[in-house]
Amino acid sequence: MQSLCVPPLHFPATALRRRRILTTAVRPVRAELREDNNPLIQSAIDSAFHRLRETNRKEPLFIDPYAACFLPPYSKNESSINEQQQHYCLATKFIDDKLLHIAKRIDGLKQVVMFTDGMDTRPYRLNWPTSTMIFDVSPENVFEIASNKLQGVGARIPKSCLFFHIPVEPGNIEQCLRSKGFSGNRPSIWAMQGLPLESQSSFEAILSAISSLAMHECYLIGELPTNITLQSDLAKWMDNLFMSNGFKAKIVSYEEIATSLGVVLHSPINDDAVLFIAQQLRFSDDQMETWRQEFQRVEEDGDEQGFEEL
Template sequence: MGFAQAFPVTSINNLPSLVCTFKRKLCVSTAKLSRDNDPLLLSATAFASLRYRESLRPEPLFLDPYAGCFVRDNTPEDVIQDLHPYCLAAKFIDDKLLHTVSLIDGLKQLVFLTDGMDTRPYRLQWPTSTIIFDISPEIVFKFAAEKLKVSDVGAKIPKGCIFCHIPLESSDLEQAMQFKGYNGNRPSIWVLQGFPMMTLANFEEVLSMISSLAMKGSLFLGELPACLTETDPEIKSNIRQWVDKLFMSKGFRVEMIKYEGIAGSYGKDFASGHNNSILFVAEQLLHSDDQMESWRREFQRIENEGTPFHLLISLLKEFLQYQWMYINMVYLPKEQV
């Protein structure tokens, strides 16, 4: 399962041909491209350039000491005068991530859905016993890894942490995650920024995958590109209702975050302009597939042991409680919930 067609930062006319894999019908690029015409590399480099230039500001939102490795040598080192929404979202995601991770006891699982040049695994201070999964295009990740190695900038995963890259082009991302050690019976945090998506259907597939893998109560946050909302006039007319419905259809309760509010919290001014990207934080309301399987085995065990009927009913009620909450939130009118 995988697709590798980028959402470009700048206009790119010659996009590679696509084929669709069987599982989940996600698209994978089949063209052989160079850095000069590969939309994946162009998009990832453009985002890295934004982080690089933000780091040069007198009072930057964040410092990315590694982003400069990915930009071209002739990239002008001019300072960005206005806050870019991508950088504002990156700062919000950084802070939310670190705060949430600090609240998790024991093993921490982070899953980054990225463009292949995300430096969060290196530039943020993760606590011991953190496993970081990076799902990104193979061509971009290899390019970035080589640049970091050659530049010798000291990019290292914090001591006591584990880093696993999973190619976006993998035939089955869920299986690849589990093979690398992902555990759906433990909390996880999922991050989406810069991830290559061309269509709303692509994002729905990503949302379905996370719904299957993420333990109940897990967090999913990030930034949806504006292009996903611009294809349907009905979406643009009531964006909040559309976002609620989209996420709830996969079992997530979502909150949209205003860029202006985030800028204000950091003491910055922000002119939204034509920015239509969606910054969000969502909570998983359903049990993961691993949790469901654990419940199935537990029911089988207690049934084989001849557990009294009233105890079985008690366990069943506990198991179904979240399902009733989910059904009420999705299918009943608001005034009935």
């Protein structure tokens, strides 16, 4: 893909908000909750386990003081880092830093929309600027379990911010976001990590909704699972798909992130996901409607003035 005109690819240190971190030993196998047969819950727990292991490292890329609350206690705690965890944590660090970097450049009200697995702790652990509206789009049953556990350990959204959950199941994400106060006439930042996607068409539908809602020059950052498509040339397919929805996209190399952070990467290739950053080149539907109404008003004013002159 061609290079994307975005802020320089540097990685400001994510605010590490030291809180009392649960240090319960855990095992990297699927946790045995009541919902242990639910693959969505198990996948979210696996990601939480990656974040906990990263948090407990001597020099972590980020700190998640709440990851342990999703995991049951076990006596076994492996310290080795596998490739899947390393890629996931590098992507998490990249998305964390980009979200905060872009949000802090926006004056006034900020809108952050995150497509997650339901156990994402960014609304609680990141140092969000004031006047930030945070929307979490995720599976409802996973989110409800996570919300109860987070409340149990005292997790709180910053007082100067607002938080809304949007269930991904109804499908009409655009309408649901609008019903919670989202406006396409205000700046927004979009992120995607962990959201269970059933198929290529499900991602295309989400991207189309984002394209309709995101203002001109807004950013979408995230990881796209590779198992949703059988495209032989993934980079070309992504470039065409994003461009058809008004986005200029750039695939971000895990190796590039690791190098910038001084991390030795076990494998530069991630067969499970592609990390990307994209910028909106179009205007949102709300922007277009606002301008249409303004243009109509100007025309009507002109007609009235012409009639008076006659």
